[in-house]
Amino acid sequence: MLCAEENELLTRVGPGTPMGELMRRYWIPAAFSNQIEKADGPPVRVRLMGENLVLFRDSNGNPGLLGEYCPHRTASLFYGRNEEGGLRCVYHGVKFDIHGKCLDVPCVPPGSNVKDQVRAKSYPCIERGDIVWTYMGPPEHKPEFPDLEWALVPSAQRFSTRHIQECNWLQGLEGGFDASHLSFLHSGLVDMRRGRTDHDRRIVPTKYEVLPLDFGFVVAGGRELENGNTSWHVDVMLFPFHKIIPSVPLGAHIWAPIDDENTMLYSINFHPDRPLTDQDLERELEWRGIHTDNIPGTDMAKANRANDYMIDRELQASGKSYTGIRGLGVQDCAMQESMGPIADRTQEFLFVGDSGIVRIRKLLLKALRDFADGKPLIGMDPAGYRVRSFRHECPPGVTLAEVVNEKIRTDKFSA
Ligand code: FES
Numbered sequence: 570m571l572c573a574e575e576n577e578l579l580t581r582v583g584p585g586t587p588m589g590e591l592m593r594r595y596w597i598p599a600a601f602s603n604q605i606e607k608a609d610g611p612p613v614r615v616r617l618m619g620e621n622l623v624l625f626r627d628s629n630g631n632p633g634l635l636g637e638y639c640p641h642r643t644a645s646l647f648y649g650r651n652e653e654g655g656l657r658c659v660y661h662g663v664k665f666d667i668h669g670k671c672l673d674v675p676c677v678p679p680g681s682n683v684k685d686q687v688r689a690k691s692y693p694c695i696e697r698g699d700i701v702w703t704y705m706g707p708p709e710h711k712p713e714f715p716d717l718e719w720a721l722v723p724s725a726q727r728f729s730t731r732h733i734q735e736c737n738w739l740q741g742l743e744g745g746f747d748a749s750h751l752s753f754l755h756s757g758l759v760d761m762r763r764g765r766t767d768h769d770r771r772i773v774p775t776k777y778e779v780l781p782l783d784f785g786f787v788v789a790g791g792r793e794l795e796n797g798n799t800s801w802h803v804d805v806m807l808f809p810f811h812k813i814i815p816s817v818p819l820g821a822h823i824w825a826p827i828d829d830e831n832t833m834l835y836s837i838n839f840h841p842d843r844p845l846t847d848q849d850l851e852r853e854l855e856w857r858g859i860h861t862d863n864i865p866g867t868d869m870a871k872a873n874r875a876n877d878y879m880i881d882r883e884l885q886a887s888g889k890s891y892t893g894i895r896g897l898g899v900q901d902c903a904m905q906e907s908m909g910p911i912a913d914r915t916q917e918f919l920f921v922g923d924s925g926i927v928r929i930r931k932l933l934l935k936a937l938r939d940f941a942d943g944k945p946l947i948g949m950d951p952a953g954y955r956v957r958s959f960r961h962e963c964p965p966g967v968t969l970a971e972v973v974n975e976k977i978r979t980d981k982f983s984a
């Protein structure tokens with residue numbers, strides 16, 4: 570449970586808000602590269618961190634992200650002509666390059682120097698892992714792009730989708746690190762196919778730990794086994810909104826805020842060493858796994874809030890699915906969105922299994938305090954991001970910190 574003020578601090582991401590300013594110090598995904606496939610092709614609208622923007626690829630193939638509203642009289646640049654090294658507003662013909670520099674003002678008499686005075690809002694872009702990322706913070710603080718493992722592998726080794734969550738980013742992130750929901754929300758057919766019994770599915774972790782590290786933190790759930798060992802499930806959270814999933818193939822999420830009440834969830838499966846095969850993705854795609862089946866031409870899942878996620882009450886009653894909702898991604902969306910656009914965390918009654926969530930909130934609040942105090946930011950070393958989530962069984966007496974130290978770095982994994 571949080572007080573109203575803390576809830577506001579953690580959830581608001583618009584310009585000038587504490588969390589909004591902190592997140593703007595990191596690279597944020599704006600769109601898939603193939604959404605602006607061709608040089609001089611059609612621009613796309615991007616809403617990010619509460620700001621309306623337009624993304625386009627210029628004649629040289631470079632992505633540019635401009636404020637949507639033309640600085641002349643605020644017409645939308647989305648309708649613009651993308652030609653000869655810039656985006657030209659179709660209202661009065663003013664043209665800007667990817668840096669926001671004005672290239673042409675054909676609607677004023679020759680000799681005017683207005684071209685040198687007007688600028689469009691622009692944010693720098695970089696392409697990594699078939700995604701266009703942008704940096705929306707102060708130019709002098711622009712960090713290097715982090716070594717996210719899934720973004721470093723060739724395209725054939727990666728499968729990515731995205732869908733909109735109609736709720737605040739923190740609901741998504743908290744859901745991603747909620748250790749005790751797996752045995753309930755996501756139980757059903759998938760577990761049965763893996764040969765788990767109903768009883769197995771109900772086993773929840775008995776130990777919850779969160780360790781702050783240089784890239785963010787790890788969230789660990791531990792179960793004590795009959796042989797005295799502890800089975801750890803360790804999830805990494807990479808600042809400010811990334812998760813690596815220890816699935817086979819490996820997975821990743823990014824909760825990129827569209828605004829305070831909507832989030833673009835990017836979901837990735839990848840193999841570190843070889844191209845993904847249909848077989849790799851079979852389980853993912855049969856029930857869409859962490860991915861969703863979207864309404865064509867949109868980022869909205871077909872099963873969404875407006876149709877109650879196509880909940881099938883017969884399936885729910887049959888015991889084959891705990892929820893009657895198909896797909897892990899849709900199940901998560903259903904619960905996270907059902908809390909409202911911004912969950913009222915003053916109204917919660919937390920259990921022991923939520924101790925990870927409590928620690929995450931404390932760490933995020935601390936990160937905001939440190940940021941306000943001008944302390945160094947978490948996750949500024951690109952190499953720090955070379956980590957994976959994992960599961961590991963260890964004997965009594967071994968601490969979680971020791972396990973993490975031993976297992977988390979990707980350079981220590983055998984391929
Ligand atoms: S509003 Fe864009 S050129 Fe006038």
Ligand SMILES: [Fe+2]
Binds near residue numbers: 744750897901
């Ligand atoms: Fe989930």
